[in-house]
Amino acid sequence: MGRSPCCEKAHTNKGAWTKDEDQRLISYIRAHGEGNWRSLPKSAGLLRCGKSCRLRWINYLRPDLKRGNFSEEEDEIIIKLHSLLGNRWSLIAGRLPGRTDNEIKNYWNTHIKRKLISSGVDPQTHRPLNSAAITQLDFRNSAPPPLSSKDNSSSAHDTNCNSTTTEESQSPREEESCAGAVNLELSIGLPSQSKYMTSASSSSAESKSIHGFLLPAPSMWPLGF
Protein backbone atom coordinates (compact mmCIF):
# COMPACT_ATOMS: atom_id res chain seq x y z
CA MET A 1 0.00 0.00 0.00
CA GLY A 2 1.12 3.53 -0.53
CA ARG A 3 2.79 5.24 2.31
CA SER A 4 2.46 8.86 3.20
CA PRO A 5 5.65 10.67 4.11
CA CYS A 6 6.31 10.83 7.82
CA CYS A 7 6.29 14.60 7.71
CA GLU A 8 6.04 17.65 5.49
CA LYS A 9 9.46 17.47 3.93
CA ALA A 10 9.17 20.91 2.43
CA HIS A 11 9.01 22.52 5.85
CA THR A 12 11.52 20.51 7.80
CA ASN A 13 15.20 20.99 8.46
CA LYS A 14 17.60 18.21 7.63
CA GLY A 15 21.20 17.47 8.42
CA ALA A 16 23.13 18.30 11.51
CA TRP A 17 21.28 19.60 14.54
CA THR A 18 22.05 23.02 15.94
CA LYS A 19 22.55 23.72 19.62
CA ASP A 20 19.34 25.67 19.65
CA GLU A 21 17.40 22.74 18.22
CA ASP A 22 18.98 20.40 20.75
CA GLN A 23 18.04 22.73 23.55
CA ARG A 24 14.46 23.00 22.39
CA LEU A 25 14.14 19.27 22.14
CA ILE A 26 15.69 18.66 25.54
CA SER A 27 13.57 21.18 27.33
CA TYR A 28 10.41 19.98 25.63
CA ILE A 29 11.03 16.36 26.56
CA ARG A 30 11.96 17.37 30.10
CA ALA A 31 8.65 19.12 30.40
CA HIS A 32 6.41 16.67 28.58
CA GLY A 33 8.28 13.40 28.42
CA GLU A 34 9.02 11.18 25.45
CA GLY A 35 6.41 10.01 23.01
CA ASN A 36 4.10 11.56 20.44
CA TRP A 37 7.04 11.98 18.16
CA ARG A 38 4.87 12.99 15.30
CA SER A 39 3.37 15.96 17.02
CA LEU A 40 6.43 16.76 19.12
CA PRO A 41 8.28 18.91 16.56
CA LYS A 42 5.33 21.22 16.15
CA SER A 43 4.71 21.46 19.87
CA ALA A 44 8.37 22.05 20.58
CA GLY A 45 8.71 24.60 17.83
CA LEU A 46 11.11 22.50 15.81
CA LEU A 47 11.21 22.36 12.05
CA ARG A 48 12.13 18.71 12.15
CA CYS A 49 10.55 15.42 11.29
CA GLY A 50 9.31 13.49 14.33
CA LYS A 51 11.53 10.60 13.44
CA SER A 52 14.50 12.88 13.36
CA CYS A 53 13.63 14.21 16.82
CA ARG A 54 13.27 10.74 18.20
CA LEU A 55 16.61 9.67 16.76
CA ARG A 56 18.38 12.74 18.01
CA TRP A 57 17.02 12.24 21.49
CA ILE A 58 17.68 8.53 21.68
CA ASN A 59 21.11 8.57 20.12
CA TYR A 60 22.54 11.79 21.36
CA LEU A 61 20.60 13.85 23.88
CA ARG A 62 19.32 11.33 26.38
CA PRO A 63 20.85 12.12 29.77
CA ASP A 64 21.68 8.51 30.58
CA LEU A 65 23.94 8.02 27.59
CA LYS A 66 27.44 6.89 28.36
CA ARG A 67 29.32 8.04 25.26
CA GLY A 68 33.04 7.69 24.89
CA ASN A 69 35.07 4.65 24.01
CA PHE A 70 33.82 1.13 24.44
CA SER A 71 35.60 -0.89 27.07
CA GLU A 72 37.09 -4.30 26.45
CA GLU A 73 34.28 -5.77 28.45
CA GLU A 74 31.68 -4.03 26.34
CA ASP A 75 33.44 -5.29 23.22
CA GLU A 76 33.14 -8.82 24.45
CA ILE A 77 29.54 -8.43 25.42
CA ILE A 78 28.69 -7.06 22.02
CA ILE A 79 30.46 -9.89 20.26
CA LYS A 80 28.78 -12.40 22.48
CA LEU A 81 25.34 -10.91 22.00
CA HIS A 82 25.84 -10.56 18.29
CA SER A 83 26.64 -14.23 18.06
CA LEU A 84 23.33 -14.91 19.78
CA LEU A 85 21.12 -12.23 18.29
CA GLY A 86 22.66 -11.26 15.00
CA ASN A 87 22.13 -7.69 13.84
CA ARG A 88 19.45 -6.95 16.38
CA TRP A 89 21.18 -3.86 17.57
CA SER A 90 18.34 -2.63 19.72
CA LEU A 91 18.34 -5.86 21.67
CA ILE A 92 22.08 -5.73 22.06
CA ALA A 93 21.84 -2.12 23.16
CA GLY A 94 19.31 -3.16 25.75
CA ARG A 95 22.02 -5.16 27.44
CA LEU A 96 24.49 -2.31 27.46
CA PRO A 97 23.24 0.51 29.67
CA GLY A 98 24.07 3.92 28.28
CA ARG A 99 24.69 2.65 24.77
CA THR A 100 22.38 3.07 21.81
CA ASP A 101 21.62 0.70 19.00
CA ASN A 102 23.01 3.17 16.49
CA GLU A 103 26.21 3.57 18.44
CA ILE A 104 26.68 -0.16 18.74
CA LYS A 105 25.86 -0.70 15.10
CA ASN A 106 28.45 1.87 14.07
CA TYR A 107 30.99 0.48 16.46
CA TRP A 108 30.40 -3.00 15.16
CA ASN A 109 30.83 -1.95 11.56
CA THR A 110 33.92 0.14 12.12
CA HIS A 111 35.79 -1.67 14.88
CA ILE A 112 34.61 -5.09 15.89
CA LYS A 113 34.07 -6.42 12.40
CA ARG A 114 37.64 -5.63 11.52
CA LYS A 115 38.90 -6.92 14.81
CA LEU A 116 37.17 -10.26 14.30
CA ILE A 117 38.32 -10.58 10.71
CA SER A 118 41.89 -9.82 11.64
CA SER A 119 41.73 -12.48 14.30
CA GLY A 120 40.39 -14.98 11.78
CA VAL A 121 36.76 -15.00 12.85
CA ASP A 122 33.89 -14.42 10.50
CA PRO A 123 31.89 -11.50 11.93
CA GLN A 124 28.59 -12.88 10.72
CA THR A 125 28.89 -16.50 11.66
CA HIS A 126 31.31 -16.06 14.54
CA ARG A 127 33.14 -19.05 13.22
CA PRO A 128 36.70 -19.31 12.03
CA LEU A 129 37.04 -17.65 8.65
CA ASN A 130 38.19 -20.82 6.96
CA SER A 131 35.03 -22.71 7.75
CA ALA A 132 33.01 -19.68 6.77
CA ALA A 133 34.72 -19.72 3.41
CA ILE A 134 33.86 -23.35 3.00
CA THR A 135 30.29 -22.57 3.90
CA GLN A 136 30.18 -19.87 1.27
CA LEU A 137 31.37 -22.32 -1.32
CA ASP A 138 28.61 -24.69 -0.31
CA PHE A 139 25.94 -22.10 -0.89
CA ARG A 140 27.41 -20.33 -3.85
CA ASN A 141 24.82 -21.70 -6.19
CA SER A 142 21.82 -20.76 -4.18
CA ALA A 143 20.80 -18.04 -1.83
CA PRO A 144 23.29 -15.89 0.04
CA PRO A 145 25.16 -17.99 2.56
CA PRO A 146 23.27 -18.57 5.76
CA LEU A 147 24.86 -17.66 9.01
CA SER A 148 24.71 -21.18 10.10
CA SER A 149 26.87 -23.67 8.37
CA LYS A 150 25.33 -26.70 9.88
CA ASP A 151 23.56 -29.48 8.07
CA ASN A 152 22.00 -28.79 4.71
CA SER A 153 18.59 -30.03 5.71
CA SER A 154 18.03 -27.02 7.87
CA SER A 155 19.96 -24.54 5.84
CA ALA A 156 16.90 -23.00 4.23
CA HIS A 157 15.39 -22.45 7.59
CA ASP A 158 18.52 -20.94 8.89
CA THR A 159 18.56 -18.50 6.06
CA ASN A 160 15.09 -17.43 6.96
CA CYS A 161 15.90 -17.21 10.57
CA ASN A 162 18.98 -15.12 10.39
CA SER A 163 18.71 -11.39 10.51
CA THR A 164 21.53 -10.20 8.39
CA THR A 165 19.77 -9.54 5.16
CA THR A 166 16.91 -7.40 4.08
CA GLU A 167 15.24 -10.52 2.80
CA GLU A 168 14.87 -11.62 6.35
CA SER A 169 11.57 -13.27 6.84
CA GLN A 170 9.50 -11.63 9.54
CA SER A 171 6.29 -13.52 9.14
CA PRO A 172 4.90 -14.98 12.34
CA ARG A 173 4.58 -18.35 10.65
CA GLU A 174 8.23 -18.55 9.92
CA GLU A 175 9.14 -17.17 13.26
CA GLU A 176 7.09 -19.87 14.85
CA SER A 177 8.71 -22.46 12.72
CA CYS A 178 12.03 -21.09 13.74
CA ALA A 179 11.22 -21.10 17.41
CA GLY A 180 13.77 -23.38 18.86
CA ALA A 181 14.16 -25.29 22.03
CA VAL A 182 16.46 -22.75 23.61
CA ASN A 183 15.02 -19.94 25.63
CA LEU A 184 17.07 -16.87 25.00
CA GLU A 185 15.87 -15.19 28.13
CA LEU A 186 17.39 -17.97 30.10
CA SER A 187 20.58 -17.75 28.15
CA ILE A 188 21.30 -14.07 28.36
CA GLY A 189 18.62 -12.71 30.61
CA LEU A 190 17.01 -10.08 28.44
CA PRO A 191 15.25 -7.45 30.49
CA SER A 192 11.68 -8.48 31.03
CA GLN A 193 10.39 -4.93 30.74
CA SER A 194 11.53 -4.78 27.17
CA LYS A 195 8.72 -4.60 24.69
CA TYR A 196 10.44 -7.45 22.97
CA MET A 197 9.70 -9.70 25.84
CA THR A 198 6.12 -8.63 26.24
CA SER A 199 4.79 -9.15 22.76
CA ALA A 200 4.18 -12.56 21.37
CA SER A 201 5.84 -11.86 18.07
CA SER A 202 8.88 -10.56 19.77
CA SER A 203 9.39 -13.45 22.06
CA SER A 204 9.16 -15.71 19.09
CA ALA A 205 11.65 -13.50 17.39
CA GLU A 206 14.03 -14.15 20.23
CA SER A 207 13.51 -17.81 19.91
CA LYS A 208 14.11 -17.65 16.24
CA SER A 209 17.30 -15.80 16.78
CA ILE A 210 18.68 -18.28 19.13
CA HIS A 211 17.67 -21.04 16.82
CA GLY A 212 18.66 -19.33 13.64
CA PHE A 213 22.13 -18.57 14.81
CA LEU A 214 24.21 -21.59 15.30
CA LEU A 215 25.79 -20.93 18.59
CA PRO A 216 29.53 -21.04 18.50
CA ALA A 217 31.25 -23.61 20.56
CA PRO A 218 31.43 -22.53 24.19
CA SER A 219 35.17 -22.47 23.87
CA MET A 220 34.78 -19.57 21.48
CA TRP A 221 32.73 -17.58 23.93
CA PRO A 222 34.77 -14.87 25.51
CA LEU A 223 32.33 -14.55 28.37
CA GLY A 224 30.65 -17.08 30.49
CA PHE A 225 27.06 -16.45 29.49
Add this chain to the structure above:
DNA sequence: AAGCAACACAACCGCGACCCA
Protein backbone atom coordinates in the same frame (compact mmCIF):
# COMPACT_ATOMS: atom_id res chain seq x y z
C1' DA B 1 51.65 22.29 3.03
C1' DA B 2 48.48 20.11 -0.03
C1' DG B 3 45.94 16.38 -1.71
C1' DC B 4 44.02 12.07 -1.06
C1' DA B 5 42.28 7.96 1.31
C1' DA B 6 40.50 5.81 5.17
C1' DC B 7 37.97 6.12 9.14
C1' DA B 8 34.26 7.42 12.48
C1' DC B 9 29.88 8.68 13.51
C1' DA B 10 25.57 11.34 13.04
C1' DA B 11 21.61 11.32 10.50
C1' DC B 12 18.37 9.70 6.94
C1' DC B 13 15.43 6.32 4.59
C1' DG B 14 12.34 2.59 3.91
C1' DC B 15 9.89 -0.99 5.77
C1' DG B 16 7.52 -4.00 9.04
C1' DA B 17 5.15 -4.24 13.45
C1' DC B 18 1.97 -2.49 16.41
C1' DC B 19 -2.08 0.05 17.98
C1' DC B 20 -6.56 1.66 17.76
C1' DA B 21 -10.85 3.42 15.88
Add this chain to the structure above:
DNA sequence: CTGGGTCGCGGTTGTGTTGCT
Protein backbone atom coordinates in the same frame (compact mmCIF):
# COMPACT_ATOMS: atom_id res chain seq x y z
C1' DC C 1 -11.80 -7.64 10.65
C1' DT C 2 -9.75 -3.83 8.32
C1' DG C 3 -7.23 0.15 7.30
C1' DG C 4 -4.75 4.21 8.59
C1' DG C 5 -1.49 6.32 11.69
C1' DT C 6 2.56 5.91 14.42
C1' DC C 7 6.65 3.87 16.22
C1' DG C 8 10.92 1.44 16.14
C1' DC C 9 14.43 -1.05 13.75
C1' DG C 10 18.21 -2.02 10.62
C1' DG C 11 20.64 -0.66 6.52
C1' DT C 12 22.70 2.99 4.17
C1' DT C 13 24.46 7.49 3.21
C1' DG C 14 26.69 11.94 4.09
C1' DT C 15 30.08 14.55 6.16
C1' DG C 16 33.67 15.85 9.25
C1' DT C 17 38.17 14.25 10.99
C1' DT C 18 42.50 12.02 10.97
C1' DG C 19 46.46 9.88 8.96
C1' DC C 20 49.46 9.11 5.18
C1' DT C 21 52.09 10.21 1.03
